[in-house]
Amino acid sequence: MNKWTKLDNAAIVFPSLAKAKNSTIYRVSAVLKETVLPVRLQQALDITVKRYPMMTMRIHKGLFWRYMEYDDEPLRVKREDDYPCHPLQDRMTMEALLKVFYYQRRISVEVFHAITDGSGAMEFLKTLVYEYLRLLGKAVEPEDKIRTASEDIHPEELEDSFHRYYTPGRPPKIRNTKAYQITGTYFEPYGNNVTQGVVSASALRQIAKKQGATLTEFLLALLMYTIYRQSSQDRKDQRPIKVSVPVNLRQMFPSKTLRNFFAVALFEISSQQEQSLFKILCAIKEQSVKNYSKKVLQEAIVRNINLEKIKIARFIPLPIKDIIVKNRYFLYNDKLRTCTMTNLGRVDLPKTMTPYVDRMEVVFYPTANNPLNCGLCTVNDNMTISFSRTIRENRIIGEYFRYLSQEYGLEVKIYSNEWGISD
Amino acid sequence: MNGGFQINHCIHCQVTVEASLQECPLCGKKLTNTRLSVPRSYPAYALHNKSSYYFQLFWKTLVPLMFIGAFLIPSLITLLTGEGDLWLNRETLGIASAWVLVRYTFLSRMHMGKKFLLQIMNISLALFIFDHVGEARGWSVNYVIPFMLICSTLAMMYIVYKRKRLWSDYAVYVMTLIFLGFLPSFLYLIRVTSLLWPSAAAAGFAIVSLIAVYFFLDKNFRSYFNRRLHF
Ligand SMILES: [Zn+2]
Numbered sequence: 001m002n003k004w005t006k007l008d009n010a011a012i013v014f015p016s017l018a019k020a021k022n023s024t025i026y027r028v029s030a031v032l033k034e035t036v037l038p039v040r041l042q043q044a045l046d047i048t049v050k051r052y053p054m055m056t057m058r059i060h061k062g063l064f065w066r067y068m069e070y071d072d073e074p075l076r077v078k079r080e081d082d083y084p085c086h087p088l089q090d091r092m093t094m095e096a097l098l099k100v101f102y103y104q105r106r107i108s109v110e111v112f113h114a115i116t117d118g119s120g121a122m123e124f125l126k127t128l129v130y131e132y133l134r135l136l137g138k139a140v141e142p143e144d145k146i147r148t149a150s151e152d153i154h155p156e157e158l159e160d161s162f163h164r165y166y167t168p169g170r171p172p173k174i175r176n177t178k179a180y181q182i183t184g185t186y187f188e189p190y191g192n193n194v195t196q197g198v199v200s201a202s203a204l205r206q207i208a209k210k211q212g213a214t215l216t217e218f219l220l221a222l223l224m225y226t227i228y229r230q231s232s233q234d235r236k237d238q239r240p241i242k243v244s245v246p247v248n249l250r251q252m253f254p255s256k257t258l259r260n261f262f263a264v265a266l267f268e269i270s271s272q273q274e275q276s277l278f279k280i281l282c283a284i285k286e287q288s289v290k291n292y293s294k295k296v297l298q299e300a301i302v303r304n305i306n307l308e309k310i311k312i313a314r315f316i317p318l319p320i321k322d323i324i325v326k327n328r329y330f331l332y333n334d335k336l337r338t339c340t341m342t343n344l345g346r347v348d349l350p351k352t353m354t355p356y357v358d359r360m361e362v363v364f365y366p367t368a369n370n371p372l373n374c375g376l377c378t379v380n381d382n383m384t385i386s387f388s389r390t391i392r393e394n395r396i397i398g399e400y401f402r403y404l405s406q407e408y409g410l411e412v413k414i415y416s417n418e419w420g421i422s423d
Numbered sequence: 424m425n426g427g428f429q430i431n432h433c434i435h436c437q438v439t440v441e442a443s444l445q446e447c448p449l450c451g452k453k454l455t456n457t458r459l460s461v462p463r464s465y466p467a468y469a470l471h472n473k474s475s476y477y478f479q480l481f482w483k484t485l486v487p488l489m490f491i492g493a494f495l496i497p498s499l500i501t502l503l504t505g506e507g508d509l510w511l512n513r514e515t516l517g518i519a520s521a522w523v524l525v526r527y528t529f530l531s532r533m534h535m536g537k538k539f540l541l542q543i544m545n546i547s548l549a550l551f552i553f554d555h556v557g558e559a560r561g562w563s564v565n566y567v568i569p570f571m572l573i574c575s576t577l578a579m580m581y582i583v584y585k586r587k588r589l590w591s592d593y594a595v596y597v598m599t600l601i602f603l604g605f606l607p608s609f610l611y612l613i614r615v616t617s618l619l620w621p622s623a624a625a626a627g628f629a630i631v632s633l634i635a636v637y638f639f640l641d642k643n644f645r646s647y648f649n650r651r652l653h654f
Pocket of ligand 1: 436447450
């Protein structure tokens with residue numbers, strides 16, 4: 001209980017930033033084929049938590065830095081009754097930073113970003129669903145794709161991999177400019193409206209292939225195109241449209257870590273020039289080569305650690321650090337992008353599990369200046385595109401899905417939590 | 424393949440929509456063939472979220488604004504022009520202090536230790552002003568504040584001692600409270616306080632508390648400092 005650890009490198013900013021309009025809590029969920037049984041889910045959670053002790057840590061404030069402490073208060077599954085990515089109710093020390101919800105056929109895991117990143121949370125969800133199905137008596141096998149509770153915890157899972165892949169150096173500074181901002185009227189009461197669409201991943205991949213692009217590139221291009229169409233009517237804001245795409249560093253820098261280990265790739269198009277979907281796609285393909293190169297990602301790792309190594313920063317008391325981070329973030333970072341699109345890719349489930357899982361969802365939290373964000377996730381052949389938004393206007397989302405159905409004849413299945421709509 | 428999805432159609436968007444939805448989430452048009460009996464993907468959000476929102480809005484924003492409008496602004500005008508009544512009196516301060524009490528205890532989710540500390544300061548300040556409006560009598564600084572500090576430190580230490588699990592959470596507030604124990608003596612030095620012994624007692628108690636913290640909780644104490652002060 002008295003064991004403690006420092007926050008990992010990428011996690012430091014999240015507690016400073018967390019507030020009602022920037023919960024820094026994201027959700028990953030699995031929609032099963034049958035209604036979830038809460039009692040079994042609780043049993044599965046009790047088993048899973050033992051395998052992931054770092055996920056139940058709580059954050060405390062120190063004089064100079066925050067730190068994380070193991071917590072032995074048991075986690076309870078809850079019936080979902082609030083909108084996804086709901087901000088923490090109490091102080092970080094009082095409340096679990098990972099929560100498990102169930103509703104109808106859905107099991108959701110909501111995680112505070114300081115604890116882990118999307119792929120860490122997905123590992124947790126996979127184990128949870130696996131243990132749940134096992135407890136139901138289904139014949140599921142881990143097939144080396146699930147970290148089961150019976151397996152030992154690998155020390156590498158607790159590692160801050162940024163330090164492992166750090167190479168001393170001074171990468172060139174990036175000069176960032178502000179991006180086009182999506183604006184609108186906030187829901188009152190404030191909340192997160194989630195509108196989701198399910199499409200066939202293989203059909204979509206075919207369409208992307210015809211244009212010589214990957215699935216992510218195509219969906220990103222379409223998102224930028226719909227934002228562009230909106231922005232071209234808004235003559236006041238002529239800044240470039242920039243969409244940030246989190247990159248899982250584990251793919252290029254092998255690591256088993258369950259803590260934060262990601263970088264961010266920024267894609268940019270001009271909102272002043274005449275654009276077409278094809279033109280945007282070409283720009284994205286070109287930028288992908290650079291953004292996903294090992295050199296650029298290595299520089300991101302170095303930049304991250306260098307920031308931590310600034311000597312004076314270590315002696316600045318935490319409250320002042322918070323103010324600096326908040327201002328840096330809100331004056332620059334949050335406004336440096338138009339929105340975020342995160343893709344957890346194709347979730348590799350064991351063959352014995354796939355018959356029980358219909359689809360998976362990722363919901364990314366909206367922030368103060370990015371009232372609309374997008375999360376993608378594929379399982380079996382079902383790709384779920386989840387838009388979360390905090391404003392009434394939904395033209396971008398509507399056009400996005402209509403484009404897929406009308407232009408390409410895809411079957412798009414739409415559902416929503418209808419926050420702010422049904423009254 | 425509709426993945427257990429019971430469906431409906433939006434002709435305008437040419438998409439399938441979950442059967443229980445009454446409007447298309449994309450275009451907002453009313454849908455025919457809605458089947459409310461089909462379970463939805465998301466819960467219907469309880470109204471309490473909304474009513475608590477308006478309740479909070481009232482207490483956290485409207486009440487302070489009303490207070491500022493009704494008392495502070497007229498007082499300021501009075502101060503500047505020298506005409507009218509000064510509203511900044513015992514009654515209005517009582518109201519302000521009571522509001523701080525309600526707003527930051529019942530309506531706030533902040534840490535218990537912080538609430539406790541804040542209310543001690545709130546009450547001390549209120550008593551001090553009560554005491555000094557009109558003719559200064561000094562009962563607040565002479566007696567009430569030193570003894571209140573002693574009692575509250577004792578209470579907080581007792582809670583933390585009983586439930587050691589709380590120690591790391593409360594440490595910062597316990598320490599602050601202990602150091603506040605030296606405040607009355609300081610007030611005596613700058614001649615705000617005229618009576619020495621209650622203030623001296625508070626300072627003495629603060630020293631005893633520090634020693635107690637060091638000896639009884641010392642293992643936790645040291646590990647606490649390692650954590651809190653790492654850089
Ligand atoms: Zn429609």
